[in-house]
Amino acid sequence: MSNAIILVIDDNPAVATALSVLFSLHDFDTIHADTPEGGLSMLERRDVDLVIQDMNFTEDTTSGEEGEALFATIRERFPDLPVILLTAWTQLSSAVDLVKAGASDYIGKPWDDRKLLASVANLIELGRSRQVLKARDAADRRSQQSLRERFDLCGMVFADPATERMLSLACQVARADVPVLITGPNGAGKECIASIIQANSAVKGGPFVTVNCGALPSELIEAELFGAEAGAYTGASKARQGKFEAADGGTLFLDEIGNLPPNGQMKLLRVLETGRFSRLGSNSEKQVKVRVISATNADLPAMIRDGSFREDLFYRLNVIEVELPPLAKRPADILPLARLFLGDEHELGPDAEAALMHYRWPGNVRELKNVMQRARLLASRPVVSAADLGLPAATAAAAVVGMADDDPDAQDIRAALERAGGVIAQAAAELGLSRQALYRRTDRLGIERS
Ligand SMILES: Nc1ncnc2c1ncn2[C@@H]1O[C@H](COP(=O)(O)OP(=O)(O)O)[C@@H](O)[C@H]1O
Numbered sequence: 001m002s003n004a005i006i007l008v009i010d011d012n013p014a015v016a017t018a019l020s021v022l023f024s025l026h027d028f029d030t031i032h033a034d035t036p037e038g039g040l041s042m043l044e045r046r047d048v049d050l051v052i053q054d055m056n057f058t059e060d061t062t063s064g065e066e067g068e069a070l071f072a073t074i075r076e077r078f079p080d081l082p083v084i085l086l087t088a089w090t091q092l093s094s095a096v097d098l099v100k101a102g103a104s105d106y107i108g109k110p111w112d113d114r115k116l117l118a119s120v121a122n123l124i125e126l127g128r129s130r131q132v133l134k135a136r137d138a139a140d141r142r143s144q145q146s147l148r149e150r151f152d153l154c155g156m157v158f159a160d161p162a163t164e165r166m167l168s169l170a171c172q173v174a175r176a177d178v179p180v181l182i183t184g185p186n187g188a189g190k191e192c193i194a195s196i197i198q199a200n201s202a203v204k205g206g207p208f209v210t211v212n213c214g215a216l217p218s219e220l221i222e223a224e225l226f227g228a229e230a231g232a233y234t235g236a237s238k239a240r241q242g243k244f245e246a247a248d249g250g251t252l253f254l255d256e257i258g259n260l261p262p263n264g265q266m267k268l269l270r271v272l273e274t275g276r277f278s279r280l281g282s283n284s285e286k287q288v289k290v291r292v293i294s295a296t297n298a299d300l301p302a303m304i305r306d307g308s309f310r311e312d313l314f315y316r317l318n319v320i321e322v323e324l325p326p327l328a329k330r331p332a333d334i335l336p337l338a339r340l341f342l343g344d345e346h347e348l349g350p351d352a353e354a355a356l357m358h359y360r361w362p363g364n365v366r367e368l369k370n371v372m373q374r375a376r377l378l379a380s381r382p383v384v385s386a387a388d389l390g391l392p393a394a395t396a397a398a399a400v401v402g403m404a405d406d407d408p409d410a411q412d413i414r415a416a417l418e419r420a421g422g423v424i425a426q427a428a429a430e431l432g433l434s435r436q437a438l439y440r441r442t443d444r445l446g447i448e449r450s
């Protein structure tokens with residue numbers, strides 16, 4: 001990366017020279033303007049990383065008004081640019097007000113070189129990491145947009161790169177006629193993904209039939225999947241069509257596949273191998289063309305090891321695995337989803353946003369949907385507060401403390417580093433730690449920093 005550029009706006013050439021010598025020793029390039037107008041026009045022309053500005057530019061003035069006006073203009077035109085105010089001690093109180101108004105720091109004249117350098121180095125690193133993150137966000141948004149243009153995402157809402165990667169895989173495999181296994185915890189959106197795969201497949205015009213393998217008693221599974229002739233079992237007074245027949249020319253979605261009992265597993269394997277089956281109580285075979293998508297929250301490899309799931313069936317179903325992460329592992333999805341479920345008549349207050357981001361969402365998107373629908377009914381004002389969400393008390397308290405929490409745990413740190421894309425200054429700022437404190441904690445907790 002090229003040297004950072006610092007613009008000094010000060011009518012005193014001695015100040016500009018002293019600063020430029022100091023900064024050149026630390027690989028910062030300095031440019032200089034001696035009037036506010038000159039400084040503003042340099043900002044239009046050059047890519048400046050940081051401004052150091054004086055508060056008075058006309059001889060014998062000490063009011064600081066010129067500096068305040070300059071600062072206000074810079075903030076308006078370049079909202080993200082860090083600005084350090086160089087101020088005489090007599091104007092300390094107005095400098096403090098300006099810092100509250102968004103100045104990054106103030107330094108008293110005569111300045112202390114070490115303090116000034118530390119502030120400059122910190123602000124430049126923070127500013128650059130913000131730029132990196134902004135560029136990355138823009139790139140993420142572009143690729144998410146292109147995914148939305150190329151595929152039918154069935155109204156699914158997402159913003160997290162992890163979700164985008166998963167969706168992009170799902171859409172790519174949708175066209176191929178291969179079985180897909182969707183894995184992920186309850187409420188994460190597995191059924192949504194199954195319908196997206198169907199909507200982008202060659203059989204999108206065909207039926208989409210769902211079987212919940214967990215909801216059926218084992219003796220009914222066969223009749224459900226393959227159908228039965230009249231009288232095939234007690235209570236079967238009429239012939240019935242099974243789900244495989246119903247899904248012919250389309251997609252059969254086998255939800256909770258880990259709950260399929262052993263006899264069902266065996267029968268299913270046979271159809272998948274041959275495409276042929278017969279109704280219960282019938283001798284004649286039927287042939288169907290069905291795209292099979294299955295989903296589970298179970299650890300199928302562990303079930304194979306303990307003998308409760310057939311390994312051969314697993315390989316048949318799991319030609320492609322689409323792994324849907326829990327909501328907590330794709331934090332950028334939380335607020336967009338919350339707004340979707342909250343509807344247009346309410347908005348989220350800042351404390352509610354903090355509480356939503358801190359909660360771990362064991363019930364994933366389904367739980368978030370319930371929480372937001374309840375808040376929508378119960379909130380008395382249009383701006384929903386943390387209290388309206390009714391999240392477990394420990395979490396709500398943690399959200400409030402979280403902002404000033406000086407002891408984040410390993411999980412908080414990993415999450416912050418991930419969100420910051422490994423940019424230490426950004427993660428530290430988010431955690432309210434100094435960079436050094438964050439380094440110490442990652443070392444102590446054995447956390448990799450990138
Ligand atoms: N990304 C999403 N955008 C919008 N709604 C979603 C999203 N993910 C999940 N949902 C909703 O959350 C609920 C749970 O999703 P579902 O697909 O049933 O989860 P799973 O099958 O993994 O248990 C459903 O009401 C679903 O419509």
Ligand SMILES: [Mg+2]
Pocket residue numbers: 187190191255
């Ligand atoms: Mg489900």
